[in-house]
Amino acid sequence: MAVGPSLVQLPEKIKVLRLESLNSAVRTFVTEKLGSRYIQTGGADLKAVYQDSDSMTPLILIHAHGVDIAAVLLRLAQEINGSTQHVRMISLGRGQGAKAEELIYKAQILSGQWAFLQNCHLAASFMPRLCIIVDSFTEGDKNIDSGFRLWLSSTPDTSFPVSILRKGLKIVIEPPQGLKATLLQTFGLRGTGLVTRAVFNNTACGPSWKRLLFSLCFFNAVVHERKKYGALGWNIPYEFSSSDLEISIQILEMLLEKQKKISWTALRYLTGEVAYGGRVTDSWDRRCLLSILDNFYNPSVLQEDFAYSADWVYRPISETDTLRDCRAYIRSLPEADSPELFGMHHCAERAYLKTQAELFLHSIVSIQPVVSTDTLIISGGKSQDEIVLEIVSDILMKLPLTVEDTGRVSETEDKVTFASFKAGPVWAALVKATEGPGSFTNSTLFNVLQQEIDHYNNLLSTITQSLHSLQQSIKGDIIFTTGLEEIYHSILKAKVPQLWQQHSYKTRKSLGSWIEDLIIGVNFFATWSNQVIAFLQSRFNYLVMLQRKTKTLLQFGEDSDLFSGCYQGCPTSFWLPGFFFPHGFLTAILQNYAQQNKIPVDSLTFAHKVLPLVQGEGQDLRGFKRKESILNKSFKESSHCESGITVFGLYLDGACWNPVSEALEEPQLHKRFYELPDVLFLPQKMSLDSRPHCLEEEAVLQLYECPLYRTPERSGMLSSTGISTNFVTVVFLPSLIAPCHWITRGVALLCQLED
Known part of the structure; x- marks a missing residue:
C-alpha cells in the first residue's frame, strides 16, 4: 500500500518540486501542529492594553518603518477622552533629552496627562537617563497622577534598555498583510x-x-x-x-x-x-x-x-x-488575495510566492550554527583559496587587457586603435576632404564608440589589477586588504565584487553570467572599431587613387556617395545591453538625424516597429553559441536602415509579444520574461498633439508607452533631471487592449535579466 508524504515531509518535498508553494505548505503545517491563531495577523488592541495599564507602567509601542505611530495614539486618545489635548509629544533625537525629561515631570503632576516619547531608537544616549526616570516611578515619595501614562515608541533596536522592556507593556504595531x-x-x-x-x-x-x-x-x-x-x-x-x-x-x-x-x-x-x-x-x-x-x-x-x-x-x-x-x-x-485585484497577472503572484519562499529558506539557514571557514575544504578536496585562484586564473585568461587587444596575435603586434587612428594622418586627410554637418566624419556615433571603448578599458584595467593583487595576497606576497577580502568572498559567492560594480554598467547578474556578457560586449565594440577603421582606410585609399588620377586635391560634400551616411562602418544591428550608456547612444542617433536634415535635435523623437521574428533567433541568443550569434547578428546580417537603427537583445517583463497580431498579449502562467524581437528605432519630428508614434499600419492597435530599464530591479539613483539612472528610454508598443491594462500590470522592457 502506497503511503504519501507525512505532514512534516510535505514542505521539504514542495521546496524541491514547487518552491512557490512552500509558504502555503508551511502555513498548513503550522495550522495543523500549533493552531490557526499562529498564522493570523491582527491589529494591536491598544484600548485593551491601556485599560490594563497604570501610571507607573510605561507602554512601549514597537513598530515597523512606515507606520504613523503618532496618528495611531492620537486616535486612541480621541476615542477614550474625546480630545487629544492631554497628549504631550516629543520626537527624540540630538539635544532632545532634557526637553523629554521636563515633559515627563510636568505630565506626572497634571491631571490625566499622557507623555509620548517618539523614536527612542534615535536617542541611544538618552536611554540610560530614561531608565532612571522609569525606575523612579515606583519610589514611595512620588506623587504621580493616576491618569498619567508614559508612551514610548521605537523600531526594534538593540539600544533600547532591557530594564524598561521588562517593566513595561509591549505592543507590536506592524503593517497588516493582505x-x-x-x-x-x-x-x-x-x-x-x-x-x-x-x-x-x-x-x-x-x-x-x-x-x-x-x-x-x-x-x-x-x-x-x-x-x-x-x-x-x-x-x-x-x-x-x-x-x-x-x-x-x-x-x-x-x-x-x-x-x-x-x-x-x-x-x-x-x-x-x-x-x-x-x-x-x-x-x-x-x-x-x-x-x-x-x-x-x-x-x-x-x-x-x-x-x-x-x-x-x-x-x-x-x-x-x-x-x-x-x-x-x-x-x-x-484570506488569500487574487493578483487581479492589484491589476497584476498570475505570473506576478508566482514570482512573489517564490521570492517569499526564498526569504523563508534564507531565514532558516541564517539561524543554523556558523561553521568556521578558515580550513574549509570544498568539493574535490580543494580549499577555498585553491578554488578562488582557479576562478581568478580563468577570468584573467578570458579577458583581454583592453578592448582593442581582442584578436591580437602577439603582444608585440602593432595594433591600431580607434583613438590612435583618429589622431593619425589618414583621419586628418578624410576630414579635410569632406565637408558639411551630415558627412561621415561628423557622425556622433564615433564619439559614442570611443566613449564606450574607454569605459570598457577602465573596467578591464580595474578587474585585471584587482585580480593580480588578489593572487598575490592569497600567496602571501602582499597584505590582504578589506577591498581584496570583499573580492575574495564575492568570487566564492559567485557575485560581482563591489569594486567592479563601481566601474561597470548596472547589473544584477551572477559573476559567471556577468563575465560572459562582458566578453561579448568587449568583442562587440572591438569588432565595431576594427570595421570602422577598415572602412575608413578603404575610403582613404580610394581617395588617394582618385587624387593621383586627377592630380588635384579633391573635396566631397555631404551629398557625395563616397562619404555620405552616418552609419557606414557601423553594426547593422545594435546589441543595446552591451552599452555602458544606451541613452547616450540613442541621443547620438537623433543628433545624426538632426545634422543630416538641418533641424533642431529637441524637435525629434523615435517611432518604433517590432520587426518580424526570425525562426530560432531567440534560442541562438541564449544558447551555447551566444557570443557568436550576437556578433553575427550585429555585423554579418543584411544592411541597416540609413534613416534609423535596429536594436536587439531586449526582454519583456510582465507581458509577451504575439508575432501574429504584432501586439502585446498576456504572458503564460509560469513565465515572466520574454525576449522581444528586433526593434526599429526611426527618428522623426514630434507631432503637434504630442501623441506617441509607431510604425504599425493597423488603426485598431493602441500604443502602450513602455519604459525600458537596464535591469529587472528598475529602481536606481535619481539623476538631476528627476529620472532614475536605471531608466533608458520609452518604446511605444502596439496593443489590442487599453494601455492602462499594461500600466497596472507593471509591464516594462529590460536590457538584461538576472541570469
Missing part, C-alpha cells in the same frame, strides 16, 4: 481604525459617501499591497502611511459635503497627485498610481452592478449598510 487585514485595520474596533462610527455615518456628504469611502479604503489597501510584487508593483517600494488615507478621507468629505455633483477630476487629482502622489518620486510609479485610482474613483463605482472583481467577491458596500455590516463583509473576504 487586503483583508488592511481593511480590517482601517475599519477596526481596537482604537487604531481610521474609519470610526462618526466618520462612517457622516450624513452631510450625501448618499454616495459610504460607497466612495469604502472604495477609497480599498484603493489604499491595494497600493499598500502592490509592493509585495517587487518591481512589477512599484519601481520604488513606497511606505504609504495612515496619514495619506486620513487626508484623502478629508478631501473626499470636503468635495462631497453639500455638493449636488461630484467633481471626479478634482477628487482624482487631490487624492492621486497630492495625498498619495506626494510620496511617489518615480514618474512611472505615479502613472501607475493614477491608473489604479481611476478604477476606484469613477461614476461606475456608484452603480449597483459594479464590483472590483469578476466573481463579485470584492464589491463596494451598500448605501444602507451600517458599520457593523461593513466589518462583517470584510471578515467574510478570502
Whole structure:
C-alpha cells in the first residue's frame, strides 16, 4: 500500500518540486501542529492594553518603518477622552533629552496627562537617563497622577534598555498583510481604525459617501499591497502611511459635503497627485498610481452592478449598510488575495510566492550554527583559496587587457586603435576632404564608440589589477586588504565584487553570467572599431587613387556617395545591453538625424516597429553559441536602415509579444520574461498633439508607452533631471487592449535579466 508524504515531509518535498508553494505548505503545517491563531495577523488592541495599564507602567509601542505611530495614539486618545489635548509629544533625537525629561515631570503632576516619547531608537544616549526616570516611578515619595501614562515608541533596536522592556507593556504595531487585514485595520474596533462610527455615518456628504469611502479604503489597501510584487508593483517600494488615507478621507468629505455633483477630476487629482502622489518620486510609479485610482474613483463605482472583481467577491458596500455590516463583509473576504485585484497577472503572484519562499529558506539557514571557514575544504578536496585562484586564473585568461587587444596575435603586434587612428594622418586627410554637418566624419556615433571603448578599458584595467593583487595576497606576497577580502568572498559567492560594480554598467547578474556578457560586449565594440577603421582606410585609399588620377586635391560634400551616411562602418544591428550608456547612444542617433536634415535635435523623437521574428533567433541568443550569434547578428546580417537603427537583445517583463497580431498579449502562467524581437528605432519630428508614434499600419492597435530599464530591479539613483539612472528610454508598443491594462500590470522592457 502506497503511503504519501507525512505532514512534516510535505514542505521539504514542495521546496524541491514547487518552491512557490512552500509558504502555503508551511502555513498548513503550522495550522495543523500549533493552531490557526499562529498564522493570523491582527491589529494591536491598544484600548485593551491601556485599560490594563497604570501610571507607573510605561507602554512601549514597537513598530515597523512606515507606520504613523503618532496618528495611531492620537486616535486612541480621541476615542477614550474625546480630545487629544492631554497628549504631550516629543520626537527624540540630538539635544532632545532634557526637553523629554521636563515633559515627563510636568505630565506626572497634571491631571490625566499622557507623555509620548517618539523614536527612542534615535536617542541611544538618552536611554540610560530614561531608565532612571522609569525606575523612579515606583519610589514611595512620588506623587504621580493616576491618569498619567508614559508612551514610548521605537523600531526594534538593540539600544533600547532591557530594564524598561521588562517593566513595561509591549505592543507590536506592524503593517497588516493582505487586503483583508488592511481593511480590517482601517475599519477596526481596537482604537487604531481610521474609519470610526462618526466618520462612517457622516450624513452631510450625501448618499454616495459610504460607497466612495469604502472604495477609497480599498484603493489604499491595494497600493499598500502592490509592493509585495517587487518591481512589477512599484519601481520604488513606497511606505504609504495612515496619514495619506486620513487626508484623502478629508478631501473626499470636503468635495462631497453639500455638493449636488461630484467633481471626479478634482477628487482624482487631490487624492492621486497630492495625498498619495506626494510620496511617489518615480514618474512611472505615479502613472501607475493614477491608473489604479481611476478604477476606484469613477461614476461606475456608484452603480449597483459594479464590483472590483469578476466573481463579485470584492464589491463596494451598500448605501444602507451600517458599520457593523461593513466589518462583517470584510471578515467574510478570502484570506488569500487574487493578483487581479492589484491589476497584476498570475505570473506576478508566482514570482512573489517564490521570492517569499526564498526569504523563508534564507531565514532558516541564517539561524543554523556558523561553521568556521578558515580550513574549509570544498568539493574535490580543494580549499577555498585553491578554488578562488582557479576562478581568478580563468577570468584573467578570458579577458583581454583592453578592448582593442581582442584578436591580437602577439603582444608585440602593432595594433591600431580607434583613438590612435583618429589622431593619425589618414583621419586628418578624410576630414579635410569632406565637408558639411551630415558627412561621415561628423557622425556622433564615433564619439559614442570611443566613449564606450574607454569605459570598457577602465573596467578591464580595474578587474585585471584587482585580480593580480588578489593572487598575490592569497600567496602571501602582499597584505590582504578589506577591498581584496570583499573580492575574495564575492568570487566564492559567485557575485560581482563591489569594486567592479563601481566601474561597470548596472547589473544584477551572477559573476559567471556577468563575465560572459562582458566578453561579448568587449568583442562587440572591438569588432565595431576594427570595421570602422577598415572602412575608413578603404575610403582613404580610394581617395588617394582618385587624387593621383586627377592630380588635384579633391573635396566631397555631404551629398557625395563616397562619404555620405552616418552609419557606414557601423553594426547593422545594435546589441543595446552591451552599452555602458544606451541613452547616450540613442541621443547620438537623433543628433545624426538632426545634422543630416538641418533641424533642431529637441524637435525629434523615435517611432518604433517590432520587426518580424526570425525562426530560432531567440534560442541562438541564449544558447551555447551566444557570443557568436550576437556578433553575427550585429555585423554579418543584411544592411541597416540609413534613416534609423535596429536594436536587439531586449526582454519583456510582465507581458509577451504575439508575432501574429504584432501586439502585446498576456504572458503564460509560469513565465515572466520574454525576449522581444528586433526593434526599429526611426527618428522623426514630434507631432503637434504630442501623441506617441509607431510604425504599425493597423488603426485598431493602441500604443502602450513602455519604459525600458537596464535591469529587472528598475529602481536606481535619481539623476538631476528627476529620472532614475536605471531608466533608458520609452518604446511605444502596439496593443489590442487599453494601455492602462499594461500600466497596472507593471509591464516594462529590460536590457538584461538576472541570469
